[in-house]
Amino acid sequence: MTTNRTPNVSSNGTTHGGTATWTVKAGLAQMLKGGVIMDVVTAEHAEVAQEAGACAVMALERVPSDIRAAGGVARMSHVKMIKEIQAAVSIPVMAKARIGHFVEAQILEAIGVDYIDESEVLTPADDVHHIDKHAFAVPFVCGCRNLGEALRRISEGAAMIRTKGEAGTGDIVEAVRHMRAVWGDIRDIQGMRDDELYVVAKEMQVPVELVREVKRLGKLPVVNFSAGGVASPADAALMMQLGAEGVFVGSGIFKSGAEFDDGTAAGRKKQLAAQRAMATAIVKAVTHFNDPQILAEVSMSIPDSMRGQSVAQMPAAELLAGRGN
Amino acid sequence: MTPAPPPARAARATLGVLALQGDFAEHVAALEACGATAIEVRTRAQLEAVDGLIIPGGESTTIARLLLAFELMEPLRARIAGGLPVWGTCAGAIMLANEVTNLDRPPIAAMDITVERNAFGRQIDSFEADLDIAGIAGAPFHAVFIRAPVITRTGAGVQVLARLTDGRIVAARQGRLLATAFHPELTDDRRVHALFVAIVEEAVEHAAAPAEGRRA
Numbered sequence: 215m216t217t218n219r220t221p222n223v224s225s226n227g228t229t230h231g232g233t234a235t236w237t238v239k240a241g242l243a244q245m246l247k248g249g250v251i252m253d254v255v256t257a258e259h260a261e262v263a264q265e266a267g268a269c270a271v272m273a274l275e276r277v278p279s280d281i282r283a284a285g286g287v288a289r290m291s292h293v294k295m296i297k298e299i300q301a302a303v304s305i306p307v308m309a310k311a312r313i314g315h316f317v318e319a320q321i322l323e324a325i326g327v328d329y330i331d332e333s334e335v336l337t338p339a340d341d342v343h344h345i346d347k348h349a350f351a352v353p354f355v356c357g358c359r360n361l362g363e364a365l366r367r368i369s370e371g372a373a374m375i376r377t378k379g380e381a382g383t384g385d386i387v388e389a390v391r392h393m394r395a396v397w398g399d400i401r402d403i404q405g406m407r408d409d410e411l412y413v414v415a416k417e418m419q420v421p422v423e424l425v426r427e428v429k430r431l432g433k434l435p436v437v438n439f440s441a442g443g444v445a446s447p448a449d450a451a452l453m454m455q456l457g458a459e460g461v462f463v464g465s466g467i468f469k470s471g472a473e474f475d476d477g478t479a480a481g482r483k484k485q486l487a488a489q490r491a492m493a494t495a496i497v498k499a500v501t502h503f504n505d506p507q508i509l510a511e512v513s514m515s516i517p518d519s520m521r522g523q524s525v526a527q528m529p530a531a532e533l534l535a536g537r538g539n
Numbered sequence: 540m541t542p543a544p545p546p547a548r549a550a551r552a553t554l555g556v557l558a559l560q561g562d563f564a565e566h567v568a569a570l571e572a573c574g575a576t577a578i579e580v581r582t583r584a585q586l587e588a589v590d591g592l593i594i595p596g597g598e599s600t601t602i603a604r605l606l607l608a609f610e611l612m613e614p615l616r617a618r619i620a621g622g623l624p625v626w627g628t629c630a631g632a633i634m635l636a637n638e639v640t641n642l643d644r645p646p647i648a649a650m651d652i653t654v655e656r657n658a659f660g661r662q663i664d665s666f667e668a669d670l671d672i673a674g675i676a677g678a679p680f681h682a683v684f685i686r687a688p689v690i691t692r693t694g695a696g697v698q699v700l701a702r703l704t705d706g707r708i709v710a711a712r713q714g715r716l717l718a719t720a721f722h723p724e725l726t727d728d729r730r731v732h733a734l735f736v737a738i739v740e741e742a743v744e745h746a747a748a749p750a751e752g753r754r755a
Contacts, residue, residue: 232666232667233663233664233665233666234663235666235667237667237683237725237726238662238665238666238667238683238684238685241665241683241685241722241725242662242665242685242686244562244565244596244685244722244725245561245562245596245597245598245629245630245685245686246597246598247560247561247562247563247564247597248558248559248560248561248563248597249560249561249597249598249601264600266604267560267600267601267604267605267608268601269560269597269598269601270598304600304641304642304643304656304657305598305600305601306598306662306686323663326660326661326663327661328661328662328686329662351663352662352663353662494608497601497604497605498605498608498609500560501558501559501560501581501605501609502581505581
């Protein structure tokens, strides 16, 4: 449970001593690298994810493709459901809060989730401000479409970044676009003179210190995963080869294997077995993302990927990635 | 043990970092900063090519599954039985232990210790602390603990290297095997990496020496 800890956090520098420091917040993301974080909606799904080798699970009420289908307002998951998932697995449990909804975040911190995703997949609670993430002991991950968004979230206290992609579509094109954009922006900065970084900071609306740090490191100052569209082992390996340090998989696992679901209990059981195979294959693909032979082997055992929908054919109003920029 | 491990000599040992999942890149960078040659280990061929191995921080449930799935568990056990130096940090320390509380796969079981996973609670209980580590000279070592385990039992041949102020054991050594509950790869202090490089180089020199020849 949370206590009255004083977060000992400088503006993203290293800190000394105690709990809730920047080092331990960003450090957990380091431990997740090379791994797969899976969206789960029940304790049963969480167990499937852990059994398949997920390095963490994301507890949410509906996977993104169902959020799209259901419409309405998508909020933080039910506290009872999150606690059931926490009880079911020993790996880290993450949960989503709406953009700007700092009270949902306070509740998630109070029940001891390991990471909060301030997520555009839920309906934003504030269309101007994000959560002041420095004020929390629990670390946050946030989405981005480019380097400016990533650095704005980091300056607000995000200790991990994920490129947004377009959640719930099973279409990898936006994930690719966003990952290429982040790395392209980083390479641009590395080619610049130091006296040119002020204008970059002005245009990106971020502190110049963060721009300097990106130039020095040649990467984001926190861990960066890929999200939003991974639906096969090949998709996961693609994102890793493009520079992701790990992947989030949402609908891609628990919407796969639809060919087995004939409405019967037996069919449903077969589908769950197929989803286990998909989850395991994606975990293996992230470890061996650079080895086509192994990627071919792990792809032998997978069911049909989710049917998905092509982002290019969706009306702009249905796209989630533009929320919270 | 030598009080202050010397900086690594010209690279003749090849160190490996198990790269199935976790913060292996930080360990590779730390080893290189010590002047050592380091490679990522994902396959059996890579495992056979190294003179010492670090098992990094990460999720022990994930690493345990992938060791089995990619058929690395038995080859790794065989190499450790043959004298391979191995250092486990956090999840890696869990994997080295003979007994683990709350792990649903068998660990490598190479060190006569018992380890409790997530011994401090959830992420909000992760912390930093300064430690005195046996064999590491100079200032206290600033240690980062993330959802960290503790060592709850050490067997007869195991040396306790470090404890928290409350007495809980967070670093131990058994011959060429090293276990730390914390993450030296997340700070710039390279003294534990230098200690491990020295253990590996000593093992390499020992193996290269004629049976009754010089001592390393």
